[in-house]
Amino acid sequence: MQGKRNYNLILGAAITAVMLSLILSGLIRTPHDPNKINAGNSLSAPSAQYLLGTDNFGRDILSRVIIGAGSTLYVAAATVAIGALAGMLIGGLTGYFGGWVDELFMRAGDIILAFPSILLALVLISLIGPGRNNIIIALGIMFIPSFARVVRGEYVRCRELDYVHSARIIGTGNMRIMFVHILPNAAPVILRAIAIGFNNAVLAEASMSYLGLGVQPPDASLGRMLSESQSYLFSAPWYALSAGIAIVLLILGFSLLGEGIGARDNA
Amino acid sequence: MAESVLEVKNLCAWYRGTGVFGNKTRTQALDDVSFSIAHGEVVGLVGESGCGKSTLAKVITGVIVDTGGEVAYDGGRPQMIFQDSYSSLNPVKTVGWIIEEPLRVEGVIAPAERRRLVLEILDRVGLGNEYAARKPRELSGGQRQRVSIAASLIRRPRLIIADEPVSSLDVTIQSQILDLLLELKHEFMLSYLFISHDINVVYQICDRVLVMKDGRIVEEGEVESIFNDPQHEYTKRLLNEP
Numbered sequence: 001m002q003g004k005r006n007y008n009l010i011l012g013a014a015i016t017a018v019m020l021s022l023i024l025s026g027l028i029r030t031p032h033d034p035n036k037i038n039a040g041n042s043l044s045a046p047s048a049q050y051l052l053g054t055d056n057f058g059r060d061i062l063s064r065v066i067i068g069a070g071s072t073l074y075v076a077a078a079t080v081a082i083g084a085l086a087g088m089l090i091g092g093l094t095g096y097f098g099g100w101v102d103e104l105f106m107r108a109g110d111i112i113l114a115f116p117s118i119l120l121a122l123v124l125i126s127l128i129g130p131g132r133n134n135i136i137i138a139l140g141i142m143f144i145p146s147f148a149r150v151v152r153g154e155y156v157r158c159r160e161l162d163y164v165h166s167a168r169i170i171g172t173g174n175m176r177i178m179f180v181h182i183l184p185n186a187a188p189v190i191l192r193a194i195a196i197g198f199n200n201a202v203l204a205e206a207s208m209s210y211l212g213l214g215v216q217p218p219d220a221s222l223g224r225m226l227s228e229s230q231s232y233l234f235s236a237p238w239y240a241l242s243a244g245i246a247i248v249l250l251i252l253g254f255s256l257l258g259e260g261i262g263a264r265d266n267a
Numbered sequence: 268m269a270e271s272v273l274e275v276k277n278l279c280a281w282y283r284g285t286g287v288f289g290n291k292t293r294t295q296a297l298d299d300v301s302f303s304i305a306h307g308e309v310v311g312l313v314g315e316s317g318c319g320k321s322t323l324a325k326v327i328t329g330v331i332v333d334t335g336g337e338v339a340y341d342g343g344r345p346q347m348i349f350q351d352s353y354s355s356l357n358p359v360k361t362v363g364w365i366i367e368e369p370l371r372v373e374g375v376i377a378p379a380e381r382r383r384l385v386l387e388i389l390d391r392v393g394l395g396n397e398y399a400a401r402k403p404r405e406l407s408g409g410q411r412q413r414v415s416i417a418a419s420l421i422r423r424p425r426l427i428i429a430d431e432p433v434s435s436l437d438v439t440i441q442s443q444i445l446d447l448l449l450e451l452k453h454e455f456m457l458s459y460l461f462i463s464h465d466i467n468v469v470y471q472i473c474d475r476v477l478v479m480k481d482g483r484i485v486e487e488g489e490v491e492s493i494f495n496d497p498q499h500e501y502t503k504r505l506l507n508e509p
Contacts, residue, residue: 162355169328169347170369170422184359 009260015253019246023070032060034067035218043236053238055228061239065246068220073250075136075214075221076201082140083201084194087147088183094148095155096178106152109145117142118207130213139204143197150193154186188262195258199251206247222247271303272426272458273327273345278336280319280326296322298482300336304426309452309459311473311490313466313505319482320462324428327460342425345460346418350431352411356403356418362389363399366418373422384421391454392417392447409440416447420455428460433468445472466506470494478502 031051038058046053052061094102112120124138158164159182167177208214209223217224225243232239280297296319304310312320325331327338328347346369349355356365363385370381386396392413403411412432419427429448433441449472451457463469469476469490476493478486478501486499497503 162349162351163357165325165328165330166347166349166355166418167357167368168330169344170372171344172368172372176372181357185357187359 006260006263008256008263012253012256012258012260015249016257019069019073019250019253022066023073026063026066026070030060030063030066032063034059034063034220036060043232043239045236046238052242053236055225055236055239056232061225061242064220064225065222065242068215068222068225068243069246069250071132071215071219071221072202072205072209072223072247075132075139075205076198078136079139079143079201079205080194080197082136083143083147083197084190086140086144087149088151088190090144091148091151091153092155092178092183095152096159096174096182098156102152105148109148112142112145118204121204121208122211122213125208125213130216132215135205135208135214139201139208142204143201147190147193147197150189151186154189155182158182158185192258192262195254195261198254198258202247202250202254222250271305272308272341273304273460274337274339275303275327276301276337276339278323278326278334278338280322280331280334282322283333296482297326297334300479300482300484302477302484302487304458304460306341306425307452307456307458308475309461309473311469311476312460312462312479313464313469313476314479315505316464318479320479321430322482323479324430324460324462327428340426343422344424345426345428346420346422346424348412348415348419348427348429348432350434352408352415352435353403355415356411358403360402361399362394362401362403362406362414365403365414366399366421369418369422385417388417388421391451392420407440408436409444412436412444413447416444416451420451423455425456426458426460428462430462431464432461434463434465441468448472466494466508478505 036059038054041054041058042056044050044054044058050060050062052065055061055064090105094105121138121142124141125134128134128137155178164177164181167181172181205214205221206223206226209221210227212224212227215221215224222243226240226247229236229239229243278297278300279295282294282296284292284294300323302310312323314320322331324347326334328345363382366385366388367381370376370384376384385399389396389398394410394413394417398406398410403414406414415432432448433444436444445468448459452459461469461473473490476488476490477484478493478499480501486493486497486502493502494506497506
């Protein structure tokens with residue numbers, strides 16, 4: 001680490017900070033009302049008044065990107081939270097105790113991972129219906145096995161180490177060994193899994209909304225904006241570019257951050 | 268007070284595994300082991316690697332439970348010092364946290380008093396107060412082993428099982444740690460079960476020696492008599508190794 005600066009971490013943190021502050025500022029106010037239709041001003045090019053131009057309904061794209069990114073972020077964060085918490089619990093218990101319960105959960109995870117996750121999420125959505133909260137539930141369940149697998153691996157690695165034996169010798173309870181002794185040692189790996197999972201969740205949310213199953217109109221989401229902008233790719237390229245670049249920045253920020261954290265821990 | 272600090276009778280232990288064809292295997296690691304350790308005694312346990320020495324330590328401290336036979340000890344549960352101080356100290360915790368943990372788990376002593384005891388024992392094993400805030404990776408091998416000793420002593424056990432405690436250290440550090448163990452033995456009225464493959468170390472600090480081969484104790488006696496007049500072929504071979 002000495003002498004070599006962690007550019008991934010710095011750049012990732014910078015991009016993420018900019019995106020987050022934009023999204024947070026959007027909670028308070030946006031340049032224009034994101035859902036206000038202005039038919040006389042549709043598909044106008046970027047200008048001083050509309051920094052990223054307007055869409056086919058004359059709505060301000062910058063405002064919609066800010067609100068849409070917030071919506072995408074919310075879905076991704078909630079999805080990762082469900083996947084990571086449940087995955088940590090399942091992975092921790094199965095990795096630490098092993099035995100037939102371990103086999104059962106891991107094979108169930110294999111089954112879920114064997115299907116394309118978007119397909120499985122589509123099946124779930126067709127059962128519980130579209131909408132933002134249902135997308136979170138469906139994607140959250142899809143994300144559990146990959147987290148469980150990563151966490152399980154860490155627990156399998158740690159459970160036979162001498163410091164865990166040592167904890168048993170002093171009579172430490174299993175729950176305390178799992179969460180106080182082992183969990184902090186698994187933290188770097190879990191953080192990296194969260195960074196990767198978060199990117200996948202942003203993409204998955206965008207795909208689901210692109211297919212019209214996520215956030216419902218007229219509310220904005222980056223995926224939905226991409227899908228709507230398709231028809232105007234040549235007449236109004238700023239529409240697709242704005243939404244696309246916002247997705248790229250969100251993902252790039254978090255993946256650089258994840259890699260930066262990884263590099264720091266390995267040093 | 269009982270005469271011995273540890274009584275082991277007809278102890279057997281098995282390792283479960285899976286064979287090449289998925290069949291369940293059960294390997295006997297300890298076979299009818301019996302011995303006792305008196306108060307204040309240092310007993311050496313020697314033998315080649317894989318003969319069951321570490322398994323015996325884990326059975327006595329309760330890490331392995333698939334066993335037959337009896338283990339009885341006087342006073343609290345025996346504590347253990349491991350060979351590899353790198354893996355026996357939790358890498359994300361501070362030295363102070365690690366030494367305090369046995370008391371925290373016990374849950375009898377108030378937090379302020381616990382921290383005082385931690386600093387006291389740190390000082391006793393030759394580490395200053397400033398070490399309490401450090402992480403294990405910031406310490407040298409000898410210092411880490413001192414931390415292990417402090418953590419094993421904090422509950423004032425009567426017996427400590429030391430599994431190759433000095434074999435990963437330099438010779439000069441080795442003798443410092445051995446001296447420390449002997450000082451502490453008198454101060455805390457301890458007994459040791461000292462596991463080692465290093466005959467010289469055993470000769471230096473042990474009163475009595477157990478020789479182990481393939482999970483059995485094949486010879487047992489006072490240090491002098493074992494070294495001067497070994498009876499078993501295996502013991503003779505161990506002594507003649509460079």
